[in-house]
Amino acid sequence: xxxxxxxxNEWPLWEVFVRSKQGIEHKHCGSLHAADAxxxxxxxxxxxxxxxxxxxxxxxxxxxITASDPGDKDTLFEPAKDKVYRHPTFFVIPDEVGxx
Amino acid sequence: MNASAEFVLHLADNALILGQRNAEWCGHGPILEEDLxxxxxxxxxxxxxxxxxxxxxxxxxxxxxxxxxxxxxDQQDFLNFTLLELxxxxxxxxxARAERDYAITITxxxxxxxxxxxxxxxxxxxADAQLAAIAVKSLKEVKYHLQHAADWLxxxxxxxxxxxxxxxxxxxxxxxxxxxxxxxxxxxxSCFGRxxxxxxxxxxxxx
Numbered sequence: 001x002x003x004x005x006x007x008x009n010e011w012p013l014w015e016v017f018v019r020s021k022q023g024i025e026h027k028h029c030g031s032l033h034a035a036d037a038x039x040x041x042x043x044x045x046x047x048x049x050x051x052x053x054x055x056x057x058x059x060x061x062x063x064x065i066t067a068s069d070p071g072d073k074d075t076l077f078e079p080a081k082d083k084v085y086r087h088p089t090f091f092v093i094p095d096e097v098g099x100x
Numbered sequence: 101m102n103a104s105a106e107f108v109l110h111l112a113d114n115a116l117i118l119g120q121r122n123a124e125w126c127g128h129g130p131i132l133e134e135d136l137x138x139x140x141x142x143x144x145x146x147x148x149x150x151x152x153x154x155x156x157x158x159x160x161x162x163x164x165x166x167x168x169x170x171x172x173x174d175q176q177d178f179l180n181f182t183l184l185e186l187x188x189x190x191x192x193x194x195x196a197r198a199e200r201d202y203a204i205t206i207t208x209x210x211x212x213x214x215x216x217x218x219x220x221x222x223x224x225x226x227a228d229a230q231l232a233a234i235a236v237k238s239l240k241e242v243k244y245h246l247q248h249a250a251d252w253l254x255x256x257x258x259x260x261x262x263x264x265x266x267x268x269x270x271x272x273x274x275x276x277x278x279x280x281x282x283x284x285x286x287x288x289x290s291c292f293g294r295x296x297x298x299x300x301x302x303x304x305x306x307x
Contacts, residue, residue: 032133035255042248043133046140 112152119145210249
């Protein structure tokens with residue numbers, strides 16, 4: 001089998017997100033190959049929740065993700081570097097408020 | 101009223117033998133995810149076997165332990181269904197050492213899980229509190245085993261010509277062994293009465 005044929009026959013890739021007992025959000029924990037969404041869910045259960053990691057699973061076709069170009073890193077993220085005032089640490093909290 | 105030690109021993113032997121059979125795939129699964137799935141399945145079954153053997157030891161109260169029951173009995177004393185001890189290869193395989201066929205594994209898991217779902221559902225209402233508790237735990241596990249096996253069986257059937265043919269061959273080969281689920285002839289005629297008693301007690305505990 002040629003390389004291109006084996007790639008064509010390969011099951012699509014899925015990204016797996018798991019929500020832990022304490023967590024509010026689903027967190028990305030890895031990826032796997034599966035024929036369809038149902039199978040991807042089954043496999044994610046067996047691969048990523050064996051140690052009681054989760055109470056809920058999402059699977060998303062990797063192909064459906066649009067990612068930023070690593071080459072654009074400087075353009076996209078450098079400008080935020082010198083704007084430290086965007087962090088809320090600049091506000092002085094009055095004593096009466098106590099612990100926040 | 102406690103369950104009969106022999107009936108619990110039969111459940112324990114079933115779980116141990118299929119658990120060990122499925123563990124043969126560990127490190128040899130067709131794909132990594134299935135390797136883990138089968139190992140999970142085995143660990144569920146061996147976990148059930150441990151609880152059941154511990155309960156048998158309690159019921160017998162003769163010094164036996166989960167280890168003596170699992171490891172120090174002769175093979176003819178095991179009360180498991182024949183279906184569960186068959187190798188992972190079809191009737192036409194030249195020997196028990198033939199290559200494992202995943203269609204056999206999946207079809208067997210499907211048949212046994214479908215049966216055990218019914219058994220555990222009934223046993224969770226058993227008067228023997230310990231057996232009922234084991235049934236509640238095992239019911240959750242067997243539901244997933246059935247989902248997993250059913251999902252693959254349908255995929256094999258709807259898949260390629262080869263997967264369809266293999267799944268059909270597995271069903272043709274294994275289905276006759278499921279007679280033991282209902283006839284109780286698995287472990288010789290002396291057991292027939294035991295199974296009848298079990299059928300009777302199940303009927304008594306139907307909700």
